[in-house]
Amino acid sequence: MIDLVIQHVDVLSDDTVIRDAYISVNGGHIAEISTEAPKEAAKETIDGKGMLAAPGLVNTHTHIAMGLLRNYADDLELMDWLEHAIWPAEAKLTDDIVYWGTQLGIAEMLRSGTTCFSDMYFFMEQTAKAVQETGIRAVLSRGLAGVAPTADKALIENKELFTTWNGYDDNRIKVMLGPHAPYTCPDDYIRRVIALSEDIGAEIHMHLSETKGEVENVIKQTGKTPIAHMNDLGLFDRGCVAAHCVHVTAEDMDIMREKNVRVAHNPQSNLKLASGIAPVPEMLAKGITVGLGTDGSASNNNADMLEEVRLAATLHKARLYDPKAIPAQTAWNMGTIEGARVLGYDDLGVLKSGQRADIVLYNTTGMHWMPRYNDVASLVYAANSSDADTVVVAGKVLMKHRELLTIDEERLRAEIAKIHNVFAN
Numbered sequence: 101m102i103d104l105v106i107q108h109v110d111v112l113s114d115d116t117v118i119r120d121a122y123i124s125v126n127g128g129h130i131a132e133i134s135t136e137a138p139k140e141a142a143k144e145t146i147d148g149k150g151m152l153a154a155p156g157l158v159n160t161h162t163h164i165a166m167g168l169l170r171n172y173a174d175d176l177e178l179m180d181w182l183e184h185a186i187w188p189a190e191a192k193l194t195d196d197i198v199y200w201g202t203q204l205g206i207a208e209m210l211r212s213g214t215t216c217f218s219d220m221y222f223f224m225e226q227t228a229k230a231v232q233e234t235g236i237r238a239v240l241s242r243g244l245a246g247v248a249p250t251a252d253k254a255l256i257e258n259k260e261l262f263t264t265w266n267g268y269d270d271n272r273i274k275v276m277l278g279p280h281a282p283y284t285c286p287d288d289y290i291r292r293v294i295a296l297s298e299d300i301g302a303e304i305h306m307h308l309s310e311t312k313g314e315v316e317n318v319i320k321q322t323g324k325t326p327i328a329h330m331n332d333l334g335l336f337d338r339g340c341v342a343a344h345c346v347h348v349t350a351e352d353m354d355i356m357r358e359k360n361v362r363v364a365h366n367p368q369s370n371l372k373l374a375s376g377i378a379p380v381p382e383m384l385a386k387g388i389t390v391g392l393g394t395d396g397s398a399s400n401n402n403a404d405m406l407e408e409v410r411l412a413a414t415l416h417k418a419r420l421y422d423p424k425a426i427p428a429q430t431a432w433n434m435g436t437i438e439g440a441r442v443l444g445y446d447d448l449g450v451l452k453s454g455q456r457a458d459i460v461l462y463n464t465t466g467m468h469w470m471p472r473y474n475d476v477a478s479l480v481y482a483a484n485s486s487d488a489d490t491v492v493v494a495g496k497v498l499m500k501h502r503e504l505l506t507i508d509e510e511r512l513r514a515e516i517a518k519i520h521n522v523f524a525n
């Protein structure tokens with residue numbers, strides 16, 4: 101018996117569409133994609149008529165529980181926003197609040213076609229629990245701020261998170277170390293993070309070169325850019341995901357290419373916090389791996405990856421006065437297969453046999469899907485994320501015809517209403 105068959109579905113595989121096909125899923129992986137019906141019977145069958153099957157979107161950088169602070173403090177630049185609005189509010193967080201905040205973010209992501217996310221936050225045991233229960237895929241890192249009173253404890257928590265969760269359920273959950281940023285992590289603390297990463301074999305996820313101010317301060321203190329300075333400390337030797345990289349020089353990019361620093365590009369957050377526009381076409385030209393992220397929903401203000409894909413495709417065109425700067429297929433790949441590479445999954449992000457079965461069925465019956473000249477262009481320039489009708493992660497159906505199967509939405513709404521009162525007062 102095959103675990104799951106999706107029948108009569110159009111399948112986006114690389115840049116070609118296979119019409120009226122069958123996707124067979126076994127053991128969390130795609131067994132076969134064929135225009136012939138599988139001979140074996142299936143435990144579960146989904147009818148994909150009128151749908152386009154595409155790889156799930158990969159959110160390479162977020163603080164997912166921050167959906168709780170959506171529309172809480174807006175129209176501020178990064179340091180003002182963090183120091184005067186977000187950090188004081190985060191002081192009120194508890195295990196329970198972060199658990200429900202994570203559920204909220206996961207519900208939002210599944211409903212908008214995201215099947216995998218990379219998170220940096222605290223109370224991460226709660227995040228892991230919500231990921232375990234809901235069935236989404238995630239790479240988790242405990243945010244580590246060396247200047248915070250929690251600095252020592254946070255390192256221990258990140259290590260324990262790694263020991264408990266890294267590799268869980270055939271790598272549905274992975275763990276990295278999360279040094280927060282150069283302005284919250286003194287060199288000595290970074291050295292301790294690197295020593296731990298070597299000790300346990302964990303990769304690193306860090307905010308780097310996000311704002312002009314950050315870069316200027318690091319240059320003032322060390323005479324080097326944040327990328328050059330972190331490279332000298334040895335941060336990139338074990339594998340590193342760098343969020344933002346808005347203000348990087350040509351020399352920085354050479355280091356990033358040489359050390360395989362993988363980039364999480366968060367266009368919406370960078371625009372909203374007025375941080376700037378990352379030189380993504382330039383990074384791609386150098387051969388740097390770039391994926392997309394939403395960042396937290398307090399700086400976005402949602403977790404909708406299709407918006408990031410669209411912005412990645414359009415923003416750089418206007419900056420460079422070049423419509424070819426990031427073509428639709430490149431933007432789509434950054435949202436899927438390149439994002440998977442950023443997170444260290446080499447069998448994720450494209451629908452092909454042998455790949456992990458993280459699949460989204462988009463309803464293509466809406467007016468904005470007609471006519472069907474080019475489905476990648478439809479997804480990048482025309483689709484709504486609410487066209488995501490059915491979502492499969494690691495071979496399990498998590499949303500069927502817009503109904504979440506692993507999340508109790510009514511309960512979630514009630515819990516979020518309670519939490520709203522904690523922050524509103």
Ligand SMILES: N[C@@H](CCSC[C@H]1O[C@@H](n2cnc3c(=O)[nH]cnc32)[C@H](O)[C@@H]1O)C(=O)O
Nearest residue numbers: 163186220221222243244245248250307396
């Ligand atoms: N300082 C915390 C842990 C930090 S978690 C990661 C942090 O990143 C913050 N954050 C969210 N978005 C951004 C961003 O764009 N740049 C830098 N930090 C951010 C977020 O508010 C959160 O405090 C402790 O007490 O242990």
Ligand SMILES: [Zn+2]
Nearest residue numbers: 307343395396
């Ligand atoms: Zn961030």
